[in-house]
Each structure stands twice: as C-alpha cells, then as structure tokens.
Amino acid sequence: QKEVEQDPGPLSVPEGAIVSLNCTYSNSAFQYFMWYRQYSRKGPELLMYTYSSGNKEDGRFTAQVDKSSKYISLFIRDSQPSDSATYLCAMIFPSGTYKYIFGTGTRLKVLA
Amino acid sequence: IAGITQAPTSQILAAGRRMTLRCTQDMRHNAMYWYRQDLGLGLRLIHYSNTAGTTGKGEVPDGYSVSRANTDDFPLTLASAVPSQTSVYFCASSDATGDGYTFGSGTRLTVV
Numbered sequence: 001q002k003e004v005e006q007d008p009g010p011l012s013v014p015e016g017a018i019v020s021l022n023c024t025y026s027n028s029a030f031q032y033f034m035w036y037r038q039y040s041r042k043g044p045e046l047l048m049y050t051y052s053s054g055n056k057e058d059g060r061f062t063a064q065v066d067k068s069s070k071y072i073s074l075f076i077r078d079s080q081p082s083d084s085a086t087y088l089c090a091m092i093f094p095s096g097t098y099k100y101i102f103g104t105g106t107r108l109k110v111l112a
Numbered sequence: 113i114a115g116i117t118q119a120p121t122s123q124i125l126a127a128g129r130r131m132t133l134r135c136t137q138d139m140r141h142n143a144m145y146w147y148r149q150d151l152g153l154g155l156r157l158i159h160y161s162n163t164a165g166t167t168g169k170g171e172v173p174d175g176y177s178v179s180r181a182n183t184d185d186f187p188l189t190l191a192s193a194v195p196s197q198t199s200v201y202f203c204a205s206s207d208a209t210g211d212g213y214t215f216g217s218g219t220r221l222t223v224v
Contacts, residue, residue: 008152034212043116043202043215044155088155099145099170100213104154 003027006089006103015112019076023089023103026070030091030101033065035074038086038105047087048074079110114139116216118203124222125193133188133219135203143206144186145170145213146178148199155202161186193223 006023013019021035032051036044048063050056056063062075072091076083089103119134137144146158147170157170161180175197177189186205190197200220204213 006154041218041220043204043217044213045215046212049212099157099160102147102155104152 003101004089004091004103007106008104010107010109012109012111013079015079015081015110017079017110019074019079019083019108019110021074021076021087021089021106021108023072023091024070025072025091025101027093028067028070029093032092033063033072034090034092034100035061035063036088036090036102038088040085044088076108079108081110081112084109116203116205116214118201118216118219120219121217122220122222124224125190127193127195127223129193131190131193131221133190133201133203133221135186135188135216136184137186137203137205137214138184139205139207139214140183141205141207141214142183144180145204145206146176146186146188147202147204148172148197149202149218150199158188158201193221195223197221198223 004025035048037047038044050063053065053067060077064073086105086107088105090100092100116137142163145160147155149155156172159178161167164183200218202218203216
C-alpha cells in the first residue's frame with residue numbers, strides 16, 4: 001500500500017462547478033498537509049498549507065483535513081478554466097528533515 | 113525574480129553519457145531537493161540537502177549523485193545515463209521552517 005493515495009483522474013467538470021479533490025494516507029504520524037497545483041510542463045506551486053484538522057479557506061479554495069480518517073480534501077468553488085491543472089497533495093513527518101511525500105496527482109479539466 | 117533556475121530545460125542524452133543538471137536558487141533557502149516525476153508514479157525524491165555541505169539519499173538515489181558546495185547551488189549528476197532515467201527532473205528548495213517547497217520549472221531528460 002502506498003503511503004499516500006490519490007485518484008489520478010482525469011476529472012472533467014463544467015465551469016462554475018464545485019470540485020472536490022481527495023487524498024488518503026496510511027501513516028498517522030503525518031502532521032503537515034499541502035496542496036500543490038501543477039500546470040502542464042511547469043513545476044508544482046504551493047496552493048494551500050495546513051497543519052491541523054479542520055478547514056482552511058483561501059479565496060475559492062478550501063483545504064480540509066480529517067486526521068481521524070487519514071483523509072484530506074481540496075475544494076474549489078466556482079471553478080474556472082484556468083483551474084485546469086494537476087493537483088498534488090503532499091504531507092510531511094514532523095522530523096525536521098522537511099522531506100515530503102507526494103500523491104501522484106489528480107488531473108482536473110474545467111470546461112468553458 | 114526570486115526563485116529556482118534549472119538548466120537545461122530539456123535534453124536528449126545517449127545512454128552511457130555523463131550529465132549534470134544544474135539548479136540555482138536565490139532565496140537563501142537552507143534545504144534543497146531533487147525529485148523525478150514519472151507518469152503514474154508521481155514525484156519521487158532522489159537526493160536532498162538540509163544545508164550547505166550536507167547531502168542525503170531519498171527514495172530513488174541509485175545512479176545519481178549530488179553536491180552542495182554552497183547555499184545556492186545543488187547540481188544533480190548522472191554518472192552513466194540509462195534509459196530508465198528518462199524523466200522530468202525538478203529541483204526544489206525550502207526554508208528552515210519547511211513551509212512548503214519552491215520548485216523550479218524542471219528539466220525534461222530523454223535517455224536514448
């Protein structure tokens with residue numbers, strides 16, 4: 001079993017839809033959770049960062065962490081064609097080495 | 113513009129040849145990383161460096177070496193390239209808090 005599981009997609013939604021992207025993980029020691037967005041032929045860029053369980057909002061984006069279920073989600077409200085990208089979850093042990101474990105990414109396409 | 117510069121952008125390399133991928137950051141981040149990204153496998157850590165003068169092995173270090181002579185530069189060397197090293201290589205850096213990585217734009221390497 002992989003440490004971090006993420007559905008690769010692709011996920012196609014109409015413009016304006018609410019998008020839900022998810023990752024599950026197996027190791028309860030993970031404490032820091034991140035979402036990265038990667039456009040085609042570009043490097044990933046940090047989108048959201050959260051430490052604790054619960055929700056964190058930033059504009060149209062909401063990151064949700066459920067440590068009891070080992071499940072994290074990224075919600076995108078009012079999705080736009082410019083949101084079309086691959087979204088990667090990442091998590092890290094509180095070990096001081098800052099080595100992240102990444103999900104394989106979910107490819108999202110928002111149709112105009 | 114602050115960030116990470118990777119060179120070359122892309123390269124076709126004959127098997128058996130030696131190749132160094134360059135990575136330079138101007139953010140004075142302590143930690144730097146090399147990942148490879150392959151379809152279906154996601155981002156996998158090759159080598160990392162927590163600070164200048166130190167390096168460590170990641171998940172897939174075989175066939176690769178790194179050095180960290182100063183804070184800004186973190187080159188990745190393939191001593192004798194093999195076709196299985198065909199991949200997109202990303203360099204990343206983070207500060208001491210580990211609050212997310214900054215990624216470069218990647219080097220697309222094809223070994224033939």
